[in-house]
Amino acid sequence: MADGQRFDDEVLITLLRRLTVESDRFAEMFAEVHGVHRTDMNALAVIMDAAKAGTPLSPTALAAALNLSNSATTSLLDRLERAGHVERIRSARDRRKIELRMRDQARELGIAFFAPLRQELLAAWRDLPDDHRAVIGRFLTTTIDATVTARGRFVEP
Amino acid sequence: MADGQRFDDEVLITLLRRLTVESDRFAEMFAEVHGVHRTDMNALAVIMDAAKAGTPLSPTALAAALNLSNSATTSLLDRLERAGHVERIRSARDRRKIELRMRDQARELGIAFFAPLRQELLAAWRDLPDDHRAVIGRFLTTTIDATVTARGRFVEP
DNA sequence: GCAGGAAATTTCGGTGACCGAAGGATATGG
DNA sequence: CCATATCCTTCGGTCACCGAAATTTCCTGC
Known part of the structure; x- marks a missing residue:
């Protein structure tokens, strides 16, 4: 049942929040x-x-x-x-x-x-193949950048 | 130069820490x-x-x-x-x-x-295809579970 | 139906992390 | 050397938080 889930923006945001x-x-x-x-x-x-x-x-x-x-x-x-x-x-x-x-x-x-x-x-x-790691790594990097950018928006909008 | 980076365990852990x-x-x-x-x-x-x-x-x-x-x-x-x-x-x-x-x-x-x-x-x-989202979603889910498990280990080891 | 205890919340007194301003101690420029 | 700047600490006060006691309301046994 789990594998059929759609990971749209909302789901990803929820997961991110739960992670933090x-x-x-x-x-x-x-x-x-x-x-x-x-x-x-x-x-x-x-x-x-x-x-x-x-x-x-x-x-x-x-x-x-x-x-x-x-x-x-x-x-x-x-x-x-x-x-x-x-x-x-x-x-x-x-x-x-x-x-x-x-x-x-x-x-x-x-x-x-x-x-x-x-x-x-x-x-x-353990079982993550390299191409999946690359996808994840890019995701984390861009997400970190987005968070930093969002914080900057508050300081000098 | 960025695309050639290897996302091994160490790199992913560092990214995770920076994200939080x-x-x-x-x-x-x-x-x-x-x-x-x-x-x-x-x-x-x-x-x-x-x-x-x-x-x-x-x-x-x-x-x-x-x-x-x-x-x-x-x-x-x-x-x-x-x-x-x-x-x-x-x-x-x-x-x-x-x-x-x-x-x-x-x-x-x-x-x-x-x-x-x-x-x-x-x-x-914006440009994330569905199969990448699935990889990311599973990564986040298992990572959250791992964090919860690690916390449980302290309470009752 | 009422005495006594349990449950939910608040009050009270005290502790400690934090802040802003003032106070040394040391360095640097005229 | 004297004035000023820099770095850190000390001092007095504020506020979030805790544990224990108080308050109000509910519930049970007789």
């Missing part, structure tokens, strides 16, 4: 289980991305990325430092600046976060 | 522009879904759906009622109960929320 809602729930549940806030998870993700890119992150840059005030970012970093996820290091060249370094603990938390989801996703996609 | 991040940002920005909280948006979505299903929603059921305490839900409903989005109606049969009714204003807010995004998405998908 479920992803959100997953992240929220994970944060709750591990006793951290959603904001903290997002902050760790930003810091981790910066570490991957080799760019040491500053509190101000983090605040901008999270759309958060500087003062709120200070207490966020207090929390993360107290929990042992992050280290504040005064820059040697400009001693006003602070560089944020992740501790291994946080990296392990990130892996623990994604491992179960990752495993399920890989299993779900 | 961008969707989140879109919702957050919309909430901020309209002076409501994220929680309020989620609450309106739940209430709207219930209205579509024809099931009048109670504050307690809303609290459960939002994973929120009853007292927090009370003040949330105070906000929504004060803003004119929702109406509290005492149930005629059981006068302890409250039924939540959406006002047209909130429905219009929801439409205003989705309209720009919807327009962009439809444009992005």
Whole structure:
């Protein structure tokens, strides 16, 4: 019965909405289980991305990325430092600046976060042939672009 | 150069993550522009879904759906009622109960929320043939299921 | 038909994340 | 060196949220 379904625009939009809602729930549940806030998870993700890119992150840059005030970012970093996820290091060249370094603990938390989801996703996609992956990849890319564009429309319509 | 890209598991996971991040940002920005909280948006979505299903929603059921305490839900409903989005109606049969009714204003807010995004998405998908839509639809469905399963693994592993 | 308990919601007091403004500390230009 | 800018933190206040107690209404056994 399932295979006969027509995937018109409405159905795709509904599926997209369900996907984002479920992803959100997953992240929220994970944060709750591990006793951290959603904001903290997002902050760790930003810091981790910066570490991957080799760019040491500053509190101000983090605040901008999270759309958060500087003062709120200070207490966020207090929390993360107290929990042992992050280290504040005064820059040697400009001693006003602070560089944020992740501790291994946080990296392990990130892996623990994604491992179960990752495993399920890989299993779900195991039999996808390359041409289907190409279709899906282009779909995701254009959909991401559309979302970004739609957000831009609000800021400067 | 884009068409030669290989969409292996890693690439798809990255795209999926970017998609959820961008969707989140879109919702957050919309909430901020309209002076409501994220929680309020989620609450309106739940209430709207219930209205579509024809099931009048109670504050307690809303609290459960939002994973929120009853007292927090009370003040949330105070906000929504004060803003004119929702109406509290005492149930005629059981006068302890409250039924939540959406006002047209909130429905219009929801439409205003989705309209720009919807327009962009439809444009992005305009030329998708049916067989591609089927591939995408199955992908989204299995991915949603995988996410739900992964969340279940945490609760009772 | 009424005492006692259950159910649905609200009120109350307290906690903590967040914001804006003011306050150091360090760097840079004249 | 003094003035100004930059970066971060501290401070006081606001508001969403929580847990527990209070309120209103329903239901059951006697």
